[in-house]
Structure formats: structure tokens, C-alpha cells
Amino acid sequence: MGKALMVVSTQTVLSNNNKGNFFGTDGFITASEVNAQASCTEGATFSNFRANIISGNSGTATFQFRDAGANGNQTFQITGTGSNEDAVNTDVLTVGDLFNFNYVDTGTDSTFSWAAINVAFASGHGNFHGPSNFSVGPVYDAAGETRYIPFAGPLNADGGTVRADVQWKNRGYTSIEAVQLYVAANARTTDVIIRTEINGVSGGLSATIAGGVTGRIDLTGTADTIADGGLVNLSITLGTGVEDMNISYFLGTFKSTSSKSESFFGGGTFGWTRAASGTESFVPPGGRVTTATLTEAQARIKPGFAATVSNPRWYIANNTYTSDATVTVYRNGVATAGTFTITAGVDNQWWEDAVNTFSIDTDDEISFGITGGTSGNLVIHTGGLTFAPEAAAGQPFQKRLGGIPGMGNVQPGFSQTW
């Protein structure tokens, strides 16, 4: 029942009257809110809606949480560039309520680095994860083929051909409780099959979508068990025929019996190609990452709850770097103990810091940085980290400062407020 973090990030433009949601994305929609509405499959409280505009917005931008097609309680404005948050209001949704956000502006469009919100399930602990392109969505028409879809980042046409490029390595969740998708257009005359996959094997959340069907499809009533280290993704299998099917988003409901949650970005089926550079690149720990032009300050996001952060990890598909690269998690702009090295030239591998952890409080902000490589390119498909409940107040002083194994280095400037 604690908070988890949902992030939508993209360096594309938010235009007046755009609608979106808190995951993905490759684009927003103006015409129809239905494309962006997702079902709250668990009773939940949404709080601390926040966003960061990095350019444009010559007037005032208003962000509005939407609950079942009407304005919710959370709203805030940003004038010019910068970040803001509704730290006062919350929106409490019951099972089946639809949620999304609306954006309006009075001047030029906004380029924003991220929007985020906290979600706390009424029963148990978990989060929603999914890829999206709310502007009707890409076309799926790979007749007779099975393609693979991630649980984060953009939705790309047809899905990916390499399962490993879309898998997320789970550390914190113990089940996938539901999957939903929005079919914006469907001219197909044969069935389409959507499946969860756990370690490459079809899960229990699998369903046929009949030809010609549009609207939201919910898969519930059974749960996929996922273990620490399990690799999760979705797949889509099309029958014969060249007709188009457009999907705006997929969204999975993940839960954890140990009250953990995760935040991870997705590069889609094509990934984020980073040219080697001694200048550090910064990305947020969620949403869509297909390029990296943000400063560290623009990339950092406040998770919004106290936690022990662990297992920062990235999946690298292609690696022509001629020297090693270093990935670091930053807290409030300062490097933490969460860091790992990507060995030059090693393809198709997960890279992870499975040893070090660090603590965050409700106001700390985190980001990822990567530097190095000398020459060549790295294709990064996903990256993220795991949040675990913080030790309760009253614990020995030294426990928070690294006096037990696995807590890593003491961070300079870390303050103890007991």
C-alpha cells in the first residue's frame, strides 16, 4: 500500500489540448481522450502529479489529472520553463476507473522532459508499467508473425523481432496481475493473440482479439508469477492478412508481496543509440529514452517516497565501444554508490550493480548518467532500478549510514535526521 512511481518521458512536444498518460510514450493525442485513458485495475490513490518543461511554453501550461473522463483533483501550472507539482491534492480511484492527464497551454507548445505521478494501491503494493503512443498508435500488420513488445517506452510499428531487446529483468515484483491495451483501429479479419511472456514462455494473461474489434481490452482474473531475475515482456501474434491494426498502449499491473516497486525506461524496439563520449549523458529512470540531450537537472525525477534503491541495471543489445563505459545513478546531482561498468565490445547483455544500495527520502531526485566508450556506439534498450521499503524510524544510526553489508559507500553530505 506504499507509493510507486509512474513516469512518462519524451522529448517531443506537448501541444494545446493534448491528452496522455503516465507511461511511455512516443506521442500524445488531441482528438480523443479515449486513446489515453487507462483502467485503474486496482483501487488506488494517485498523488504528487508533477512535470518538467524544458523549452517552449511562452505562456502558461496547465496539467490536469483526469478521472473517468472528468477533471480530478490534481492540477498545477507551469509558466515558461521549469517544474511544478500538485503536492496537496490526491485522486482516489476505484477498480475500473479510467485515468489519464490533459494538457493545455496559452502560448507556444512545450517540450517537456518528463511527467510523473505516485500511485499507491489500496490493497497490496504495486505499479503500472507499459509502452505507449497515444496518437492513435502504430500499425501492426506483420501477417503470420509473432513480435515482441516491452513494458516501457515507445510503441513501435509491428513490435520487435528480438525478444531480448524488449525484456525487462524483474527484481522487485512477484506477479503480473492484469494486462490491458487500447485498440484504436482494427481492419484485420483474422485473430490477433496477445500474450505475457515470462522468460520467453507464454504466461497466463493471454487472449485473442477478434478481427474488427476496437476499444479497450482488459485481461484479468489470473496472475503470472514472476521471480527475482525473471525476464518479462509481451508478444503479439497476427494471423494472415495485410490489414492494419493500431494499438495506442499496453499496460501491465505489477504487484509485489515484499512491497517493492520499480521504475525503468524503454528505448522501444530500436533502442537508444549512444555514441561514445567522455561527456556524460543523462536520462530519467523511466518513460521513453531514445535520445539523450537532457542535462542532469532536466533528467532527474523525484520518486516521491522514502526507499532503499538497488539493482540499477541496463540491457545493451549492440556494443561497439572501444573502451568501457560507466553508468551511475545520481541523487540530487551527486553520484551514488549505484554504478556499474559496461565492458567494451560486449553485446546482448544485462549490466547491473547487484551489490550497492543507497537511500532516498521523499524529496530526493534521481537520474542515470553514462559516460565513456572512446569510440563506437552502444544500443541501450532499457534501464531502471528497484525500490524497497526503507527501514522504519528508530533503527540504529549506523544502519542508514552503511554499517551493514551491502549498503555500499557512505555518501558525502548524507545527513541523518533522526
Next chain:
Amino acid sequence: MILTWHPDFCPNGEHCSLEIEPDWSAVRRMVLCAHHQNLKTTLGLTDDQVFRAILASSRVKETARWTVKEELMRLGEMDKEHPGVAYTVEADGNFTIQSGKTGPSRTALRTAVNLALAVVEQPVGTSTVTVN
């Protein structure tokens, strides 16, 4: 596993919710929008007949949209990755495809759509398609 379909083309901003068999052969339970509830009541339809009508309605709409898209692709005015032509749902449940064409071009599209719909199961009740 429970499969629930929420069609996005019910008129007047309402939405049906249909829990259906995994093979789409029948409906298990449903919550209908005012339009489809009225259809069920007026015509004395069973739950499965209403489900078939809604499914057929979706297929009529999507066949029309695809036909228009195919024609626009043939004319070089739309590529295959385009999300497709927009449509509106009228208050009576009928559909209007927004082709953006006028005159003979629109007439040709209407002819193509009618031809395509001739082999598609027609729903009980409304769901005619107009190309504008």
C-alpha cells in the same frame, strides 16, 4: 482468465462493458450503454444477440475505414503507417467516415465502401456508414 471488451464507439460518450468468452463466441455478462440497452430492449434481443450486433457494428465501421484508407493509399495520399481515417459516431449509433473528399472522389469512395460492406455481416439495429 477474464477477457473484457470495452467498445469505443458507443454513441453519446457512453461505453458498454462486455465480459466475453476467450474465443469471442459468446458473452458472459455485460453492462450496456443507453444506446445498446435500448437496442436490446426495443428489439427483444438476447445478450448474445446484442454482443453479435456490437461486434458486427465494429466490423462494419473498421471495414469502411480500411476501404477508405486503401483507396487513399492507392492515390498516394496516405501511407500504410498512417493511423487511418477519422470517424464520428452519431447520436443514433451510425458512423460517419471523415474522408476529406468531395464530389466525384467522395462518390468513388462511397461506392468502394458499399462494395466492401456487401460481404460483411450487418448488425441488427443501426450502424450504417456514411462517407463524408
